Amino acid sequence: MCVAKIASFKFICQNVYLRCMIYKMSFRVLIVTFFFFSSLSAQTTTPDLSDPLVAGDPATVGVSWERISRIDAMCREAVENGSVPGVVALIARHGKIVYHKAYGMADVDRGRQLHKDDIFRIASQTKAITSTAVMMLWEEGRFRLDDPISKYIPAFSNTTILDSLIESDTTYIAIPAEHQITIRHLLTHTSGLGYGVIDGDARFKKIYAKAGITDLFTTEDISIEESVLKLAGLPLHHEPGAQFTYSEGVDVLGYLVEVISGVPLDEFFRTRIFEPLGMSDTWFYLPESKYERLVAIQHKVDGHWHRYPVTFYDPDYPIAGSKRFFSGGAGLSSTARDYATFLQMYLNGGQLNGTRLLSRTTVSAILSNQLGELQLSGDGTKGFGLGFAVLNDLGEDRGGQGSTGTFEWGGYFNTSYFADPKEQIIGIILKQTRGDVKDETGWKFRQMVGQVIDD
Secondary structure (H helix, E strand, O other), X not given: OHHHHHHHHHHHHHHHHHHHHHOOOOOHHHHHHHHHHHHHOOOEEOOOOOOOOEEOOHHHHOEOHHHHHHHHHHHHHHHHOOOOOEEEEEEEEOOEEEEEEEEEEEEOOOOEEXXXXXXXXXXXXXXXXXXXXXXXXXXXXXXXXXXXXXXOOHHHOOXXXXXXXXXXXXXXXXXXXXXXXXXXXXXXXXXXXOOHHHOOOHHHHHHHHHHOOOOOOOOOOOOHHHHHHHHOOOOEOOOOOOOOOOOOHXXXXXXXXXXHHOOOHHHHHHHHHHHHHOOOOOEOOOOHHHHHHXXXXXXXXXXXXXXXXXXXXXXXXXXXOOOOOOOOOOOOEEOHXXXXXXXXXHHOOOEEOOEEOOOHHHHHHHOOOOOOOOOOOOOOOEEEOOOOEEEOHHHHHHOOOOOOOOXXXXXXXXXXXXXXXXXXXXXXXXXXXXXXXXXXXXXXHHHHHHHHEOO
């Protein structure tokens, strides 16, 4: 198959070259054609043939089933005592799924049981996938990480920094920034952009709301391009590169992928990442055939779980509305198995089942701390790479979080994941809750996964 593709590609290039000579066209046409056809199949075959992620016997990959039973009991108890309405948890090691179970209810109001292949809104877990798309284009030589984003999205040419907000009318005073926002700044959340409705600084909540920024997910008729171009005219928290400020800069990167690739972000994800990896349940907006598998967002009212209401967003956004807003920072829905497949590709050094999305050297850069002396968290246990938080030596030494180099993140609706390259282990725990929830399953699961290792 690979030989046939190469032969076909050579034939196309030779054909175009001859036509260029016949019609005395510029040789530049050949170069444009080369990049066009190469971009159609930028994921490549590889002789490093890892198997797809499949179920396996825990004992064959150094995992104790007896110790997994402790996690099983913890999840059951959390549902029984009302801490969560339902949970799906998955553990994989050395490319084998050794634990994947569902507990509780997908929708208490409708009496629907939760199943392990049900679909969850993964929100900020989208960021790692968008960052992967960016790095795939980077591997093609489309840009440098330290290029200013304004080179590709000119609206960011004149960035400013917020000086003060006039509360009476939410106008503000801003000063010119000394530096441009770079692609690396956006990947590492050091651009100075804010996050509107979930921003830690109330001033930015007001500024973003007044400007009509769509921060997370929506059923409204708006595109990511429209929102990003509005965002480009607003002030920053601080000078680009000065500190870590969690932001919707990854939405800007989603639009960058569209600009560079020339296709909508959902199409890029589908053809360049999801289909090659076999992630058939990961979508911005679900096909109708998958609607019934979407887990309800739930919150507690008078001690009982009920569907979460419409607030600044409609919880049904993955199946309702205009379905035009492809949020690179928060828009996807997926399953535990699909997301584990994505993480396994990283543990395999950028490839899965004979398909390579990223080179081993690119994966190494992505999973390396990019913050230098800047701090991601107050305890100093984590850095941040090009899309993931990364555990450092102090984090490993403190215990319960994995080995140095473990990469991780989570999502707005109470989902989280981690992958440990040293131990070759993946942990994913998915829930869909908002509001005042007394839920300890996240940290317990993370801590307890380490104790299942038995080799």
